[in-house]
Amino acid sequence: MKITPTRIYSLFFALFLSLGIYSCKDQKAENKDTETAEVQPEENAKPFFKLSLAQWSLNKPIFAGELDPMDFAEKASEMNFEGVEYVSSFYAEKIKDSDNPEESMQKVLDTLKAKSEEFNVENVLIMVDGEGELASPDKTEREEAVENHKKWVDAASFLGAHSIRVNLFGSEEPEEWKTSATQGLKALSEYAAEKNVNVLVENHGYLSSDAALLVEVIENVNMENCGTLPDFGNFCLKREGGERWEAKCIEEYPKYQGIEEMMPHAMAVSAKSYDFNEEGQETTLDYERILKLVKDAGYTGFVGVEYEGENLSPEEGIKATKELLIEVGSKLNSNNN
Template sequence: MNTKINSKLKAIGMFVLLFIVVQACKKQVKSTETNSGEAAQVAAPFFKLSLAQWSLHKYVNEEKGSPFNFASQAKEMGFEGLEYVNHLYAKEIEALGFETVIDSLQTLSTKYGLQNVLIMIDGEGDLASPDVAVRDQAVENHKKWVDAAQKLGCHSIRVNTFGTNDPALWVPSVVDGLQKLSIYAATKNINVLCENHGWLSSDVPVLMDAIAKVNMENCGTLPDFGNWCVKRKDGAIWGDCLEEYSDKYKGIEMMLTKAKAVSAKAYDFDANGNETTLDFPRIIQLVKNAGYTGYIGVEYEGDRLSEQEGISAIRDLLLKSAKGVQ
């Protein structure tokens, strides 16, 4: 009788011990999963990363690579979003047709699971021209890209606003051009964004005055970390810079009040991976302070590194800078 009782007690004891061990393991696994989740949450930046196709313009223009490889290249480098440059598809549009190109980009972005963010528009006329006929034609030229942005699932197009370097002429002209295009874009749920892209668009107080006068929710800004030249040699749009906007950090802070996209441009890096002309941690703190949580586009425009090396350097610097924000 005692032997049977002892056997039962041993069996019960083993069962209890086994139960305790299993529960302890479950707690350990749960704790590990929680810690991993917390670590991932801490490691994730407050923004998402997109790749600006201009970072690969040498690949397309000089190496004669296909711009249709953009989605696969961005996916391989770990990006979540795509920012297209329209004129990199000029030959493809001529050969295949506009709609076929846009359909192909949609198919490829879906294939690689990437979000189409915006399209940078160049070569479609001057939205800030003092000549109303030129300005109106530019508005018409941009409309097909608004349609394309909608089809791709982008939230915005980026436009150029060179016009003239005379603020008295530029402000009313650019306000008119932006209003006309933004009215159309609003019917497609697309934003029209002005980048600091040279001339008066890089003179931030003048630009922000124009945006305020447009006074439309879907007309905003795309602050670029670079592009601060307000005057170039011989009045050229591009080329040697004679004068830059006085305070790029104040300029970025002002533009962030109306920002719907952000462009992290960089040119070169020191031995520690920091940009040699731009204080990335300072800028990322400004972005965080503004409450911006959307995509930040990586745009490499240097010469020393290869395009892929430059892209990786900007991406890594953005992630490192995000860790230091408060």
């Protein structure tokens, strides 16, 4: 075939068009990839809250003598937690049985504070149990409970913790309970205010798990340092045989409603967990629904991991709960809902 100048020109022109088309295709593909990347959630998104470890998650190894409660900060640090939430009963018996309880308490606090500083974890709060019924209708009994709690207010102040968590047990008659609970809680909150410590009530069974009634009490106390600590799972109102713990729950407050009602007064949050499926989702609680309620309330403080399951070891359960909180919390934060 004879190659003429005209044919050479035609071949070059065809080649030019071909290169241009592929170039445009490549550019479009690149633009499309860029657009797709822009709408994807931010890979480095973090939860909208901070993570703390509730000491109760480790109650089994502590009761078994496998973990010294004095080493709690070190354990939490090993598991990459930013904050710690102490349980008073892990220290109270040793303090009470000593020859000099005040001196023993100070030694415990000195050690806990030093450990928290050594392992760089924040002391968030102390969960106080076994110090009397703040909602008792008996004035003498109620006032004694207030006095018993004061040493833990002082302890929180020394440790730099922002709060103590209290139970609000007492009368089982709603109106009487509201009156007694308001009086006991207000008296303790007035003392705590002088120490710059908050007094938080957890939904922890019986009338304290009736969120609507509890919010009435908090609003009746009407103090800035008196609030709630919503727990994801403790909404049992009655148990078989009238038992306070362990027995089967026979009446429960609507948990999602309860969390939503408590959140406007929340100064801490407890992420209870019991069991997980193969996908890492909690099988009894809708974590995305709950954390959406927490986020919508504008809460950005600590969320404490409190695993209470039987099918995983404490460490495995803590890890599963933490990972789920990070996953869901990051998703909600990146979605900016």
